[in-house]
Amino acid sequence: METSTVASLQKLGKEKLKDLLYQMILIRDFEEAVENQFMQGKIHGTMHLCIGQEPTAVGACAVLTKEDKITSTHRGHGHCIAKGSDVKYMMAELLGKETGYCKGKGGSMHIADLEIGNIGANGIVAGGLPIGCGAALTSKKKNLGFVVVCFFGDGATNEGAFHEAINLASIWKLPVIFFCENNQYGMSSSIKEMTNINNLSERASSYGIPGITIDGTDVIAVLEETQKAVDRARSGEGPTLIEAKTYRWRGHSKSDARKYRTRDEEQDWITNKDGIKLFKEKLLNEGIFTNEEIIEVEVEVKRVVHEAIEFAENSPEPSLSSLEEDVYA
Numbered sequence: 001m002e003t004s005t006v007a008s009l010q011k012l013g014k015e016k017l018k019d020l021l022y023q024m025i026l027i028r029d030f031e032e033a034v035e036n037q038f039m040q041g042k043i044h045g046t047m048h049l050c051i052g053q054e055p056t057a058v059g060a061c062a063v064l065t066k067e068d069k070i071t072s073t074h075r076g077h078g079h080c081i082a083k084g085s086d087v088k089y090m091m092a093e094l095l096g097k098e099t100g101y102c103k104g105k106g107g108s109m110h111i112a113d114l115e116i117g118n119i120g121a122n123g124i125v126a127g128g129l130p131i132g133c134g135a136a137l138t139s140k141k142k143n144l145g146f147v148v149v150c151f152f153g154d155g156a157t158n159e160g161a162f163h164e165a166i167n168l169a170s171i172w173k174l175p176v177i178f179f180c181e182n183n184q185y186g187m188s189s190s191i192k193e194m195t196n197i198n199n200l201s202e203r204a205s206s207y208g209i210p211g212i213t214i215d216g217t218d219v220i221a222v223l224e225e226t227q228k229a230v231d232r233a234r235s236g237e238g239p240t241l242i243e244a245k246t247y248r249w250r251g252h253s254k255s256d257a258r259k260y261r262t263r264d265e266e267q268d269w270i271t272n273k274d275g276i277k278l279f280k281e282k283l284l285n286e287g288i289f290t291n292e293e294i295i296e297v298e299v300e301v302k303r304v305v306h307e308a309i310e311f312a313e314n315s316p317e318p319s320l321s322s323l324e325e326d327v328y329a
Helices: 006-012 014-039 054-061 077-082 087-094 128-141 154-158 160-172 200-207 219-234 263-272 275-285 291-314
Strands: 069-071 118-120 148-153 176-182 211-215 240-245
Touching: 006 014, 006 219, 014 054, 014 077, 014 087, 014 219, 014 275, 014 291, 054 077, 054 148, 054 176, 054 219, 054 240, 054 275, 069 128, 077 087, 087 291, 118 128, 128 148, 128 160, 128 176, 148 154, 154 160, 154 176, 154 200, 160 176, 160 200, 176 200, 176 219, 200 211, 200 240, 211 219, 219 240, 219 275, 275 291
Parallel strands: 069 118, 069 148, 148 176, 176 240, 211 240
Antiparallel strands: none
């Protein structure tokens, strides 16, 4: 797996590194706030938190333009934030308010923000891959120049849509990056029990495209490898399959008791493989940031998340007259 270097940090510069840190902390604080809102009964249904997976979303989206597109998953809050969405409208959407991105009708699993290139999250496992291919085909046919990053989990790699989408993208050389966030478990099934290969990226060779496995806790490694894949796609060379090995700290959803994995395993990832903690340590050890500067970022994030909660709670409920608007029959 690829890992980042000191030279990589210096090349990016302090402002870019600060933005990466800000985005990762924002995702985590947002998810923790959402979890708290759920526990208070203010968010209904269920949700799938991406706490622990912040570097994958932030690193991948950091190399995209506003015109580039992403497709997301049921665990998609991080992708949405990393692509540039406003957490005020996200929180409002989760609380079912009229000011939400989908006017309160999409909820946690179906947020979309077309203005910044987020085609949408998807509750169907592997559902975003064919959609991403469609967007990439549009880009190629109309010479629009944008690329598409399709996020999906390890469980999606055993779905037919995964294989069909990659095959299609390969033979048509579509400008798409297939980004697998391998958090080790497809719902309650260990990936070790579901596949007979060490790295899911090995499947790329079956379709004649590059495949690489990276450390999904290392935001710089994610950024650099995604940049290579984006450059390849944008130059007309076709797709790449990236597998980022990561871990979700919480259960699959809020009803998941996590009986399929040990608490020792969870604690190892939380204590030793926290991407945000590791990134902070790297910035401090290299003298790029002081502890005070990191605290300033954390304080700013807390302010932004607090304002998002206030905005959502004070936003109006959708009116009954809008019940049939913006929906398909």
